Amino acid sequence: SGLGMFSTIICGFLSPLVVKRLPEHVQVDDPAVVKRLAKKLERQQIPLRSDYGYKVSLFSHLHQYSRKAPLTQLLSIPSTVIHPSIVRLGLQYSQGIVAGSNARSVALLHAFKQVIRDYTTPPNEELSRDLVNKLKPYISFLNQCRPLSASMGNAIKYIKKEISNIPSQCKEEEAKTKLLKCIDRYIEEKIVLAAKAISKYAIEKISDGDVILVYGCSSLVNHILCEAFEKSRKFRVIVVDSRPRLEGREALRRLVQRGISCTYVLISALSYILPEVSKVFLGAHALLANGYVMSRVGTSQIALVARTFNVPVLVCCETYKFCERVQTDSFVSNELDDPDDLMVTRKGKTQLENWQDVSSLGLLNLVYDVTPPDFVDLVITDLGMIPCTSVPVVLRVKNLDQ
Amino acid sequence: MELQAVLMAAGGGSRMMDLTYNTPKPLLPVGNKPLIWYPLNLLERVGFEEVIVITTKEVQKMISTDPKVKLDVKMKLDLVCIQEDADMGTADALRHIQQKVKTDVLVVSCDLITDAALHEVVDLFRAHNATLSMLMSKAHEFTETVPGQKGKKKTGEQRDFVGVDGTGKRLLFMANEADLDEGVVIRKSIMRKHPRMHIKTGLVDAHLYCLKKSVVDFLADNKSISSIRGELVPYLVRKQFSKSTNSPKVIDETHQNLKKNDSNVNLEIQISSRDEELLHLTQERSCWNDHRGDMSDAYHGGRLRCYVHIMDEGICYRVNTLAAYIEANRLAPKLFDEPAVHPSAVVSERCLIGADSIIGASCQISDKTSIKRSTIGVSTTVREKVKVTNSIIMHGVTIEEGCNIQGSVICSNAVIGRGADIKYCLVGSAQRIEPDGEHTTMSKACSA
Numbered sequence: 001s002g003l004g005m006f007s008t009i010i011c012g013f014l015s016p017l018v019v020k021r022l023p024e025h026v027q028v029d030d031p032a033v034v035k036r037l038a039k040k041l042e043r044q045q046i047p048l049r050s051d052y053g054y055k056v057s058l059f060s061h062l063h064q065y066s067r068k069a070p071l072t073q074l075l076s077i078p079s080t081v082i083h084p085s086i087v088r089l090g091l092q093y094s095q096g097i098v099a100g101s102n103a104r105s106v107a108l109l110h111a112f113k114q115v116i117r118d119y120t121t122p123p124n125e126e127l128s129r130d131l132v133n134k135l136k137p138y139i140s141f142l143n144q145c146r147p148l149s150a151s152m153g154n155a156i157k158y159i160k161k162e163i164s165n166i167p168s169q170c171k172e173e174e175a176k177t178k179l180l181k182c183i184d185r186y187i188e189e190k191i192v193l194a195a196k197a198i199s200k201y202a203i204e205k206i207s208d209g210d211v212i213l214v215y216g217c218s219s220l221v222n223h224i225l226c227e228a229f230e231k232s233r234k235f236r237v238i239v240v241d242s243r244p245r246l247e248g249r250e251a252l253r254r255l256v257q258r259g260i261s262c263t264y265v266l267i268s269a270l271s272y273i274l275p276e277v278s279k280v281f282l283g284a285h286a287l288l289a290n291g292y293v294m295s296r297v298g299t300s301q302i303a304l305v306a307r308t309f310n311v312p313v314l315v316c317c318e319t320y321k322f323c324e325r326v327q328t329d330s331f332v333s334n335e336l337d338d339p340d341d342l343m344v345t346r347k348g349k350t351q352l353e354n355w356q357d358v359s360s361l362g363l364l365n366l367v368y369d370v371t372p373p374d375f376v377d378l379v380i381t382d383l384g385m386i387p388c389t390s391v392p393v394v395l396r397v398k399n400l401d402q
Numbered sequence: 403m404e405l406q407a408v409l410m411a412a413g414g415g416s417r418m419m420d421l422t423y424n425t426p427k428p429l430l431p432v433g434n435k436p437l438i439w440y441p442l443n444l445l446e447r448v449g450f451e452e453v454i455v456i457t458t459k460e461v462q463k464m465i466s467t468d469p470k471v472k473l474d475v476k477m478k479l480d481l482v483c484i485q486e487d488a489d490m491g492t493a494d495a496l497r498h499i500q501q502k503v504k505t506d507v508l509v510v511s512c513d514l515i516t517d518a519a520l521h522e523v524v525d526l527f528r529a530h531n532a533t534l535s536m537l538m539s540k541a542h543e544f545t546e547t548v549p550g551q552k553g554k555k556k557t558g559e560q561r562d563f564v565g566v567d568g569t570g571k572r573l574l575f576m577a578n579e580a581d582l583d584e585g586v587v588i589r590k591s592i593m594r595k596h597p598r599m600h601i602k603t604g605l606v607d608a609h610l611y612c613l614k615k616s617v618v619d620f621l622a623d624n625k626s627i628s629s630i631r632g633e634l635v636p637y638l639v640r641k642q643f644s645k646s647t648n649s650p651k652v653i654d655e656t657h658q659n660l661k662k663n664d665s666n667v668n669l670e671i672q673i674s675s676r677d678e679e680l681l682h683l684t685q686e687r688s689c690w691n692d693h694r695g696d697m698s699d700a701y702h703g704g705r706l707r708c709y710v711h712i713m714d715e716g717i718c719y720r721v722n723t724l725a726a727y728i729e730a731n732r733l734a735p736k737l738f739d740e741p742a743v744h745p746s747a748v749v750s751e752r753c754l755i756g757a758d759s760i761i762g763a764s765c766q767i768s769d770k771t772s773i774k775r776s777t778i779g780v781s782t783t784v785r786e787k788v789k790v791t792n793s794i795i796m797h798g799v800t801i802e803e804g805c806n807i808q809g810s811v812i813c814s815n816a817v818i819g820r821g822a823d824i825k826y827c828l829v830g831s832a833q834r835i836e837p838d839g840e841h842t843t844m845s846k847a848c849s850a
Binding site: 070072073075076077078079080084087088091092095096097098099100102103106107109110113187191192216217219247249250251253256257 | 403404405406448449450451508519520521524525528529530531680681683684685686687688689690691694697
């Protein structure tokens, strides 16, 4: 498999060199791993979602699901094993109703709040241990609906830590209130206030007369641009979009609704409009420990072409999306979306309708790609404006805090 | 708990009085199982563990005493009886059990026979946080001749106009022909939000609804609504686009009015949820929209949403007319795996039983009989040289020698005298057909 050539080395900067096991979701072509996963899901009473369609060989180590086969068709109605708000969340993830790193994290924390509210400690059990165990099957379920994002992973780590730190003599009601407050505080600090802080720094970088290029729909970048417009900066925006998601349309709508003048192009026209652009603002899904930026597929192309035209590239990312993983390419760990999304129906005809029958044809719908730090000029975080290579420092500082 | 199932089994079967004057509709045999078994089986298969069954005292008595009525379900049934003559609509019945309703409800009608994938309906309800989610199916032409009716009866039923958006899932418009005096009237506000609407007329409403708990509470305060299908559903569909549901002021009023016990409590106030802020934050940050082309947020900011799942293929019948009853009997065997001939039936060696016939328990089928495309009920006796084709014979019937029964429905405990020739007839409960009688296309039922 492709894994032999592109293996990831995960080392902890703080702890002694520990080679961790590869995560299961990137070893789908290894039958032993798949069997282990199936056994684990069976133990947790979560149904196994089966892969769909032909997978391009370089990506055969990743899951590929079909949106038309949701996990809920294997669950009972009403769902008893999994809390209803988690089922709802899983459905919203797999159908794309909740999309975008921040939205997914907020929705996840909201669902966890419902779970904690409805939770009662069984007799002879401790809340700090039992609640964490209750959350594990929910997380497996959500992972099957759509692979977890780095921000969600960090949020889950935080919650698990908070739950484990509940002292055993704490009464249940008190513990629950404390946890709910923690979640609210996390959202307030890491997402809402972080966005405010990042806007403040970013607005310093926006001058009057700027032509700003954005890609896709990043909630943070949209927020920055709207704030800058409120603060009476004069600029115009070029929204670059790509198929099949066409998220740029939503970004376009939000910016135009505020009154910002926008241009809309597809990514194939990138090199034609770049001579006009003065700055590029990009959002990120995660920032990896070696300074690489993981974002929507197409971002690395934008950064590459911008570098060629000597246009500064600024990445905006909250610190809670910083991740201790290291990746140098987009193959090892990625997400494969539903290949049927690539089919287009025009005038009643769908050319790729029977793509599965053509043996030499494979459809690939990648979701993420990684951008090397050489193409990124600045990362704007809530801790300040840092170069890409300073990410491990931030991680070290964060870990020391905790 | 996520959903509570409510089965409406108090309806009278007013469109097939010939069959139901003696047997209540929920207990009519279809494929030798009581009609109520089919929705109960559907609920059990998808995973429900308990069901609230709203029915009449008569049905409850028959379920508990009559050995022929075996419900055969493992779920816990909570039977709620209402007076037969109370003339309660389905919404009235839901209001009656308001105290038992602790969470969102799935309302099913007892006359629904379907193999639909329920998760499609419930997923719409879950994913979009909908107030109403329902099931509909493309109507199929009934091919069988209906006994007791001369010629093809023109469907006196009024058409339903159902308007859906481009995805085919969001319900935009619902009206019955009876309510439309001059034509289909669609408000401009709806057209502004959804410029493309597909209006369908050939759909069967399966009468399966997922409703939010707040709707049940709303019904308790609005006693004027008496039927779910006729009044509540069109009201909810219209309310999606009413100005008051979409104004931002509502959110503030919500917090003030939650404690008030207004008799005029609005639905919008009740559909707010806790953590409204977080939901708003999620929607703000998510790059998804259910429509494009205008400047509005997802769902146009509306908080009341109605969805429908329209089945293209598969079985979906509402057994509320005689034609539907016969069609259902034809298709019922496909829905369960039991052997066509019940093991306790005594079937003689020299009779011809077609592959698509069902023979019920404790039957006695004598020599030289031929049974094709028919259903024979429990404890029925069929004597020699009888030919039964395309017919439905209910329980406890005696068919004497030499009869020829074609395309007919013979109700329980009837006796068909020897040598009778019956074509396309409906013989009511406990009626007798005299020997050597010849009857074509008539309905012999006792007038109550």
